Amino acid sequence: MERKTKIQAEDGKQELTITREFDLPLALLFRAYVEPEIVEQWMGTKVLKLENKKHGSWQFQTSDAQGNVLLRSGGVIHDFVPDSRIVRTFEMENTPFDVQLEFLDFEKLTDDTCKLTMHVVYKSVAMRDQMLKLPFSQGINMAHNRLQNVVSKLI
Amino acid sequence: MNLRRDVFQAIADPTRRAIILLVASQSMTAGAIAANFDTARPTVSKHLQILTECELLQQQPNGREMYYHINPEKMNEIADFIEAFRKLWDDRFNKLESIMKKYKNS
DSSP, rough: OOOEEEOOOOOTOOOOEEEESSSOOHHHHHHHHEEEEEEEEHHHHHEEEEEEEEEEEEEEEOOTOOOOOEEEEEEEEEEETTTTTTEEEEEEETTTTOEEEEEEEEEEESSSSEEEEEEEEESSSHEEEEEEEEHHHHHHHHHHHHHHHHHHHHO | OOGOOHHHHHHHHHHHHHHHHHHHHSSHHHHHHTTSSSOHHHHHHHHHHHHHHHTTTEEEEETTEEEEEHHHHHHHHHHHHHHHHHHHHHHHHHHHHHHOOOOOTT
16 A cells, blocks of 8 residues: 655645655654654754753754755653654754744554654644655756756766 | 746636546637536636646637647646645655565564
């Protein structure tokens, strides 16, 4: 069975929902969010700080192949219930994007399958739409950069 | 920029998505489209106007009737940016899933 990621983004709302079912026991999915060395593997980022508790905070850092820091993101953890729930804020440092609030609900489906529902609330409708478009514009930029790399090798 | 003409805003509305699905299979007149909805005719007209303004639908006269049909080029454009967002998360979660499967026996 195909376990596709679904995005629900209704008209004029400053929120969106991302849902995904996993072929994993619930405990393993939750571990992927909690253990820094695992987070680093699937997020492709360095974990500077990850305090998994109420009133804790987190900070990740992404670098390019040369080790230049591309992006630092972080936030605070508002609620932390093992195998069930994480409520946290997310902010990209030094960007015009405002902080967003994320509700992550982890749900057992069967012994070997589970579901993640990520409800994200933005500052405004415009901000949500901008974030929704971000991967698309980045995709264009990346394609452009790849092209530039190829061209620069030709010269 | 007029937000109303934003393609994304246009397809985020459930009625407008339903109209697109309807017209995708065949060109239709405004009357034929409206007949598929409980919504008042002027409301459907307004939706058609928005969809036409952002070029998701195109109008084509046939005799005295005006037919609406899909603009496939523009449809590809929107499929792309929500799809890009979805794909980013899908790739991320696929990676998570394959990594965690290795932990299954540990």
